[in-house]
Amino acid sequence: MSIWEYANPTRFMQTSGKLLPAVSVLSFVCLVVGLIWGFFFTPDDYRQGSTVKIIYLHVPSALMAINGWLMMLVTSLIWLVRRHHVSALAAKAAAPVGLTMTIIALVTGAIWGQPMWGTYWAWDPRLTSFLILFLFYLGYMALWAAIENPDTAADLTAVLCLVGSVFALLSRYAVNFWNQGLHQGASLSLDKEENVADVFFFPLLVAIAGFVLLFLALVLLRTRTEIRIRRAGALIARERLS
Amino acid sequence: MIALLRRDLKLAIRAGGGFGLGLAFFLILVVLVPFGVGPESGILSRIAPGILWVGALLSCLLSLDRIFQLDYEDGTLDLLATAPLPLEAAATLKALSHWLTTGLPLTIAAPFLGVLLSMPSEATLWLVASLAIGTPALSMLGTFGAALTVGLKRGGLLVSLLVLPLYMPTLIFGAEAVSRGAQGLPATTALLFLAAITAGCAALLPFASAAALRMNLR
Amino acid sequence: MKFGVENLACRRGEVTVLIGVTFDVAAGEALILRGPNGSGKTTLLRCLAGLTPPVAGRLLFSTEDVAYAAHADGLKAQLSVAENLQFWADIFGTHDIAPAVEAFELGGLLTRRAQDLSAGQKRRLSLSRLMLTGRAIWALDEPTVSLDAENVARFAAAITAHLAAGGSAILATHIDLGLPSARTLDISPFRAILQDAPSDDPFLDETFS
Numbered sequence: 001m002s003i004w005e006y007a008n009p010t011r012f013m014q015t016s017g018k019l020l021p022a023v024s025v026l027s028f029v030c031l032v033v034g035l036i037w038g039f040f041f042t043p044d045d046y047r048q049g050s051t052v053k054i055i056y057l058h059v060p061s062a063l064m065a066i067n068g069w070l071m072m073l074v075t076s077l078i079w080l081v082r083r084h085h086v087s088a089l090a091a092k093a094a095a096p097v098g099l100t101m102t103i104i105a106l107v108t109g110a111i112w113g114q115p116m117w118g119t120y121w122a123w124d125p126r127l128t129s130f131l132i133l134f135l136f137y138l139g140y141m142a143l144w145a146a147i148e149n150p151d152t153a154a155d156l157t158a159v160l161c162l163v164g165s166v167f168a169l170l171s172r173y174a175v176n177f178w179n180q181g182l183h184q185g186a187s188l189s190l191d192k193e194e195n196v197a198d199v200f201f202f203p204l205l206v207a208i209a210g211f212v213l214l215f216l217a218l219v220l221l222r223t224r225t226e227i228r229i230r231r232a233g234a235l236i237a238r239e240r241l242s
Numbered sequence: 243m244i245a246l247l248r249r250d251l252k253l254a255i256r257a258g259g260g261f262g263l264g265l266a267f268f269l270i271l272v273v274l275v276p277f278g279v280g281p282e283s284g285i286l287s288r289i290a291p292g293i294l295w296v297g298a299l300l301s302c303l304l305s306l307d308r309i310f311q312l313d314y315e316d317g318t319l320d321l322l323a324t325a326p327l328p329l330e331a332a333a334t335l336k337a338l339s340h341w342l343t344t345g346l347p348l349t350i351a352a353p354f355l356g357v358l359l360s361m362p363s364e365a366t367l368w369l370v371a372s373l374a375i376g377t378p379a380l381s382m383l384g385t386f387g388a389a390l391t392v393g394l395k396r397g398g399l400l401v402s403l404l405v406l407p408l409y410m411p412t413l414i415f416g417a418e419a420v421s422r423g424a425q426g427l428p429a430t431t432a433l434l435f436l437a438a439i440t441a442g443c444a445a446l447l448p449f450a451s452a453a454a455l456r457m458n459l460r
Numbered sequence: 461m462k463f464g465v466e467n468l469a470c471r472r473g474e475v476t477v478l479i480g481v482t483f484d485v486a487a488g489e490a491l492i493l494r495g496p497n498g499s500g501k502t503t504l505l506r507c508l509a510g511l512t513p514p515v516a517g518r519l520l521f522s523t524e525d526v527a528y529a530a531h532a533d534g535l536k537a538q539l540s541v542a543e544n545l546q547f548w549a550d551i552f553g554t555h556d557i558a559p560a561v562e563a564f565e566l567g568g569l570l571t572r573r574a575q576d577l578s579a580g581q582k583r584r585l586s587l588s589r590l591m592l593t594g595r596a597i598w599a600l601d602e603p604t605v606s607l608d609a610e611n612v613a614r615f616a617a618a619i620t621a622h623l624a625a626g627g628s629a630i631l632a633t634h635i636d637l638g639l640p641s642a643r644t645l646d647i648s649p650f651r652a653i654l655q656d657a658p659s660d661d662p663f664l665d666e667t668f669s
Contacts, residue, residue: 010665085662135407142403146394151474155457156390160404163386163450167408170439174411177435178418227663234663237475245550249539256538317532321589324509324528325551460512 007084009227016220023220027213034207042200054112056204060211062105065133068098068215072140073165076158086223088154089230091161092144093222097215099137106130129172136164150230243331246322250339264301264344265351271297272355283360290359291369291420297355298348298373299409302380305344306405307398309336309388310455319392323459333451334444337378337385345377361424368423372436376416379440382447383408389454412439461525461596461628462487468517469652470500470507474661476515477503479652483645484520490619490629490639495647501632502531504647505599508630527593529600533586537575541566541585544574549592560588563618564611579606587615590622598622598629604637612637 005011038056072091079088109127110120121127143160147153275293279285313319322332352373353366361369387405391397419432464484469476477500485491493501506512510523535544545557545566561567564584574582583606590598598619604612616637619629623641631637 008665009662010668013668132407132410139404139407142400143390146391146397146400149473152393152457152460156454159450159454159457160390163447164408166446167411170411171407171414174414174435177432178414231663231668234661238664245547249536249543249547252543253536253538316536317530317534318536320506320509320511320530320532321528321534321548322551323511324523324526325548326524326553327551 004082004084007078007082007086009086009231012086013224013227016224020217020220020224023213023217027210027217030206030210030213032210034203034205034210038200038203038207042203049115051112051115052200054108055200056207058105058108058112059204060208061101061108062130063208064211064215065098065102065105065130067212068094068101069133069136069165069168071219072098072161076161079154080158080162085154085230086227088158089226090219090223091157092154093226094219095137095141095144097218097222099134099141101211101215102130102134102137106134125172125175128175129168132171132175133168136168140164150233243327243335246327246332246335247339250336251342254339254343264304265347267304268297268301268348268351269355271300272358275359287360287362287424290356290361291365291424292417293359294352294356294361294369295372295376295413295417295420298345298352298377299380299406299413301348302340302344302377302384303402303405305340306384306388306401307391309340309385310392311388311397314392314458319455320459323455329452329455330448333385333389333455334382334448337382337447337451340385341378341381345373345381349373349377364426365420365424368429368433369420372416372419372429372433375433375440376412376436379412379436379443380409382440382443382451383412386447386451386454389451389458392455393458412436415439461521461626463521463525463597463628465508466518466520468504468507468519469515470503470512471515472500472503472512476652478647478650479516481517481647481650485628485630485643487626487628488623488641490623490631490642492637492639492642492644493630493632493647494634494644495651499647499651501647502601505601505630505632506530508597508599521597525595526597526599527590527595529587529590529598529603531601531605533582534589535574535582535586538573540571540573541577542570544585545589545592548589552593552595554592554594557592560591563591563621564588564614580608580611583607584611584614587618591618596627598627598631600629600631600633602632602634604633604635 006015035056039053042053044050044052072094075087075091075094078084079091106127109130113122114120140157140160143157144153147156272293275289276286279289310319313322323329349370352369356366356369384401384405387401387408388397390404391401394400415432415436419429419436422429422432462485464482466482468481469479470481471477481504483491493504495501503512505528507514508519508523509526509528511528536547539547542557545560549555549557549560561570564587566585566588569577569581569585574585577585583603587600587603590600603615607615612635616639619631619637619639623629623639
């Protein structure tokens with residue numbers, strides 16, 4: 001049996017219907033355990049105090065913001081090459097979830113930044129590239145919303161996603177260049193990964209797992225909705241013709 | 243192939259708004275800035291590279307929805323798609339004529355507007371060079387955006403939303419080259435990056451634009 | 461040039477409109493498509509012109525040989541008649557606009573801008589473009605709209621000459637052009653909704669839950 005059989009809407013609805021409750025429950029458990037463990041049962045950082053605990057929201061959401069776009073890229077490619085409708089609809093379903101993750105990452109970052117750097121926003125390369133990612137998500141969703149024919153919309157958004165990925169990546173590195181040029185010696189960096197100690201690391205891992213599962217659950221749910229919308233549209237079209 | 247370019251240029255001149263509009267917009271934008279930030283030449287000369295590049299970028303946006311929209315509405319695009327000229331070539335030529343009617347005039351006008359913003363004279367050469375190298379990429383990206391939205395009734399605003407994030411790297415390297423030039427630093431690296439983006443766009447985007455056009459005509 | 465299709469299915473948007481279209485047209489022959497509005501004549505012609513890929517079936521010719529004329533005139537209002545024609549002649553690589561001007565008697569209009577032409581004159585100009593394509597198969601969608609009797613005759617003469625030279629044509633039209641070797645094809649039987657063919661739409665799966 002090939003994996004592509006799951007790309008059939010009927011098959012996908014059956015499988016995802018069974019998977020969805022399990023994924024949802026698992027994600028809920030991971031989030032609750034990870035966040036509570038992280039918030040209440042880890043010591044304060046010697047430099048950052050209790051503010052460091054926002055890391056349990058910030059890092060997982062930032063991770064999923066990028067992975068959401070990656071997932072859209074892969075599903076768009078599958079749609080363009082093999083024309084599986086579920087793949088295109090999964091890309092469409094992932095966009096708002098990815099956008100929300102980007103917003104969470106930006107907002108938690110700003111809240112964290114205020115006590116740490118004394119400012120909500122700095123044009124640090126990482127922050128800026130997330131802002132750019134946010135704009136790409138917006139454009140992608142706007143194109144989906146603007147085109148009426150769903151297959152054409154899937155085609156065009158897939159092409160936009162491919163070209164957008166190249167330019168998002170390019171922007172990511174261009175921003176590095178630009179920032180060094182303007183703010184010589186600015187040492188704001190979010191790269192705390194090296195100095196995250198084990199006490200922080202394990203709850204973080206659980207929280208990340210929770211976010212991954214949450215993302216998966218939301219995308220599955222939204223894809224199911226999109227499939228139902230398409231089916232309703234197809235039924236209405238058939239009704240009208242006969 | 244030359245026929246399509248010649249026709250587009252002829253149309254741009256005769257229909258009005260082709261050459262003039264983007265340039266006039268650029269001028270107004272640059273004139274407005276001192277009213278917003280004050281007439282101090284110190285501040286103006288420091289932000290001049292950014293203003294000129296952002297202005298050029300916005301002026302490029304103005305005429306994007308005309309690239310394919312008129313041809314789509316009167317049926318020319320259907321006929322072009324059945325013609326022996328591949329759509330990839332048509333998209334490239336459309337981008338070229340867009341550049342000739344907006345990017346090139348902007349490049350020529352920019353040094354004069356730089357004077358209004360009291361941009362240091364050492365930066366002028368870098369400004370012209372960076373615009374000459376960078377604006378073709380803007381036209382090609384704009385053509386891609388126009389190809390994506392050609393089937394839409396009111397695609398103008400959407401094109402801006404789609405294309406502006408794609409303009410980001412070009413803007414960064416372009417403005418960077420000029421501001422380094424203004425500070426008397428070597429700006430060749432930024433210019434090389436800019437050239438790489440333009441070359442990459444020329445290699446990649448005609449195919450993406452033509453694919454989007456075919457999807458829209460289907 | 462002879463052409464044909466085999467078991468062709470074409471779609472408009474996401475709806476499959478026609479299924480199982482099969483016909484053959486010999487060199488020097490014209491096929492007239494008949495069918496009520498919305499039955500898929502335009503869809504079929506766009507498919508033959510290569511603008512929409514067929515859903516199923518085969519085209520027994522290359523779309524490179526098809527000259528397509530749509531409802532829309534595809535003229536540039538700001539260009540003169542001669543410039544409009546010259547553009548297409550250059551695009552198709554024939555470069556000489558004289559045959560088109562002669563066949564449709566556009567000589568007196570050459571310097572006029574397309575925006576100053578009447579609807580019928582625009583149509584004539586648009587149809588004369590077919591002569592510039594140098595292609596053997598003409599696929600025409602309602603070519604005689606807004607033409608007067610005299611110009612319909614002129615157009616019929618142009619098609620007749622094209623057929624006599626070994627070309628072929630497929631037209632969607634409601635009026636009788638009096639072409640010498642024309643067959644009529646009613647496309648109503650091929651309409652997808654009149655057939656009990658199972659839908660290929662994956663979203664109409666009966667087992668969907």
